[in-house]
Amino acid sequence: MQKRRTRTVSVAALEPGTGKSAVVLGLVDVLARRAGRTAFLRPVVAATDPPDPDIELVRHHFKLPQGHAASFALTAAELHSPRDALLSRVMEAWAALAAESDVVVVEGSDMTSSPASEVDLDASIAVHLESPVLLVVGGRDRTGPAVLDAVRRDVTALVDRGCELLGVVCNRVDPDQVDAVRDGLPTASGGLPGGVLPELPLLAAPTVAEIAETLGAARVAGDPATAREIERVIVGAMGLPHFLDRIREADLVITPGDRADLVAGTLAAHLSGAYPAVAGLVLTGGSVDPAVRRLANGLGAAGVPVLSVAGDTYDTVSAVGRVRAALRPGGDRKIAAALQLFDTAVDHEALARRLAVARPTRTTPLMFEQRLLDRARADRRHIVLPEGDDDRILAAADQLLHRGVVDLTLLGPEADIKARASALGLALPGAHILDPATSPWRADFARAYADLRRHRGVGLPMALDLMADGTYFGTMMVRQGAADGMVSGATHTTAHTIRPAFEVIRTAPGVSLVSSAFLMCLPDQVVVYADCAVVPNPDADQLAEIALSAADTATMFAIEPRVAMLSYSTGESGTGADVDLVRDATARVRARRPDLPVAGPIQFDAAVDPGVARTKLPDSDVAGRATVFVFPDLNTGNNTYKAVQRAGGAVAVGPVLQGLAQPVNDLSRGASVHDIVTTVAITAIQAQA
Structure with missing residues (x-):
């Protein structure tokens, strides 16, 4: 068994109906942001078919690499075995997950068959794994004093069994009793951390x-x-x-x-x-x-x-x-509501401190994506979404608003958007809805656009027509300060999304070229690939501009920029027009940013593999540890990012448009709800910068 490096935390409830799944979801979310590679174990499941819903919920939502069979140790039918044999099976399952993880979350039994024996087993597992226990106490149909009585009873039961308590979360508490329960918890006197979650009807509603x-x-x-x-x-x-x-x-x-x-x-x-x-x-x-x-x-x-x-x-x-509702994979609205509830009601910073969870040096894809949401939420910006009639856009908007990530304006006829959202069961709390065709801003935006494009022969009638288009209207909202950024492309082409930005937002000061970058989430780090979407065949000056913008993009997202100017040759070994172009572009980058670590021309293997780097560029501070990869042309960049994404299992976030004075980002027309949520968060962070 590996050295005890991996942190383990158990979540246990001593009775059914506490809403433990929502607490597990919130805890895994917090630890995935802070602790790195996260694994999930249910020591006992009811049966193997159908798959355990909590395992599937956590595996799918957090994209854990573990399979379902690796996520549990025993079925209920096997609990007749001797206790030592049961514990041995659990320890083996835990060790297999811990070997590949920084933290393991262990969810206890559901207390539906033999509660007393299940409590004993959960406590024994926690003691043997040296795992502190986050206790979940149910508040449904209980008064405040009754909830606190249950807390005292359950804390005593766990402590008497030798468990170390991490904290206490009271869940499904009557909203009118939340303050009284919070004031009476051990947390109120500076003791155990935790929180009180009110009953949320949405989570209890069956589909x-x-x-x-x-x-x-x-x-x-x-x-x-x-x-x-x-x-x-x-x-x-x-x-x-x-x-x-x-x-x-x-x-x-x-x-x-x-x-x-x-x-x-x-x-x-x-x-x-x-x-x-x-x-x-x-x-x-x-x-x-x-x-x-x-x-x-x-x-x-x-x-x-x-x-x-x-x-x-x-x-x-x-x-x-009698139907029991559950949190299930794909239940995005419920999941977003549960995560937001945990995030606001539980002192997760105190939980993390008590667990002594240190932020790891590596950044996993899940950590990166969670940090994007955290950064966007910390300084909320206003993003406009022109495709308010698209179901994916509406679902993403609902998640973003429920979790307080951004403020949003959806463009389209208000009655149509509200009717479609209602049919999808989406609340869209706090969303602004504007119809470009009837908005009082349309005439003002048209006059401003006509002034900007007068040199292109655009008059007011043409400008008025264009402002009925959601993408043009949304771009003018950004230009005129009515929004901080725009995300489009779920139903529109890339050209339709970015052409208005080129026309009216234009490039940032000191930048002459709009290009793109992908944030490539590899298993243990995030790197930048550019340009993979916009500039087909850059010349040396454009390639240098792409490299500088990509370095700035990396810095914006807390990636230390070490720039590799990629070619089919490394150093001075190759000749030819293509290599000379990259060599020229590298010299221009160095001339403009002497402080920026850059290597080029350099082959991909020399850029990522320290062993190859020692042979080909032994004195380089970039070779073998590059974080920004600049491709010589769009063909190479686009194919490479897709190859790494598909064959290497990387998560590709983007494309992120770089070089614009104000942020506008394009979605793939095949974008998922998750893609849209991430792109909106990125756009908000760009707006912060």
Whole structure:
């Protein structure tokens, strides 16, 4: 077993229903930012099929390299073995994860079968792993004094079993009781760190997919997997006019399968935008009238899932009430809400100090991405998103706003954006929505644009037409100070995104060229690749400009710039026009920035491998340890970053446009919600600089 270098922390609850998963998610998030390579272990899972939901949640959200089988030691069916044998299995599983990690988070049992024996096993595991325990105490349906009584009881139970307590988190506490519980915790007198998380209805709300799975429902129309959380159940039994007056946002409508009037009316009301957006419909009785089925499929554009169950309405309502909601992979809205709740309610700085977690010298992709969000959040900027009608943009905006990363303006017709967000179950707290076509700023922006482009023959009528376009309008918002930066490209081409920026924002002082860089998140460090997206065949002066901008980009994101000017030859060994161009560009970089470590021409292997560097450029302070890689042309750069991304498993963040006076960034049209969140955070950091 390896030397005890890896930190381990256990999360335990001594009763079911505490919301432990949300606390685990928040703790892993904090440690991933601070501690480096993070692993996750559940000593005991209910079974191997289906996979444990908490393991899958943490693995997928934090992109952990470990497989599901490596993430647990035992199943519930194996707990009859002798205690020593069980502990040995857990220690083996922990050691395998610890060998490749800086910190291991261990989540205890769910206390659903034999709580007393599960508490004993969790405590024994924590003691044998020398792992302090973060205790989670449930507050649901308890008064403040009752929560504090439970804290005292559970703390005593763990201490009596020899556990070291890291802290106490009370979760799912009545919001009216939060202050009283916080004041009564051991944390209040400077003792154990922790916090009090109020009950958040969103986290306890089941999704339509969970309802469908639990009830074994058949799909009639729509896709339950893409549906939102349910906030209330309503039974459709009365006439349609009275029923429509009673529906609310995110209702689950349960009605007999022969009520064509209610099905058609509910879906039509949803499509109209004049009524609240329901989450789904469940048709009871097992038999769906053919007319109802045709209506449901015909109105499928409503985006509302329609399910069928065999039970009657009463039994179905009762069964829905027993469905247990869970945090699951892909539940981005719930995950963002849980992380924000933990971040604001728990003293995670005190937890990290008590764990003696030091920031590692290496930077993992996860750490880098988390630090981007932290930096953006620390000095919030206002970013405009022109593609307010895109589902990915709306989902990313919801996450960014829930986590307080930036302030946002979404462009597009307000009614359309709100209706689509409502259908997706997105709250968009605090979002500004502007329609360029009707905004009072349109005329002012058009006059300013016409003045800027008069030398190109642009008059006011053309400028007015252009300002109805979201990208042009958003760019002018940045130019005129109504926003600090813009992110576009989810549905627009790169040219459509960056052309307005070239026209009206232009380059920063002292910079003559707009180029791009990718932040390449390798397994143990982050480096910069440039230019991989904008300048096809730079001359020597342009290549030097790209190198200087890339070095500034590296510095902006806390990467010490050591610049490698890449070529097919290293040092003075090669000749030819391509090598001479890189050699000339390197000389220009040195002339303009004598303080900047730069090597060129240099081959990629000499730039990254210390052994090769000692042979080819033994006296270089860049060779073997480069952090900024400048490619000789766009063809080489674009292919290289994609090869490293796909074959090497790197995370490519970008492209980041560099050289503009104000930040505008382009998305790939295949961008994921995660890509959009990261790009917005990068844009905010550029705006801070």
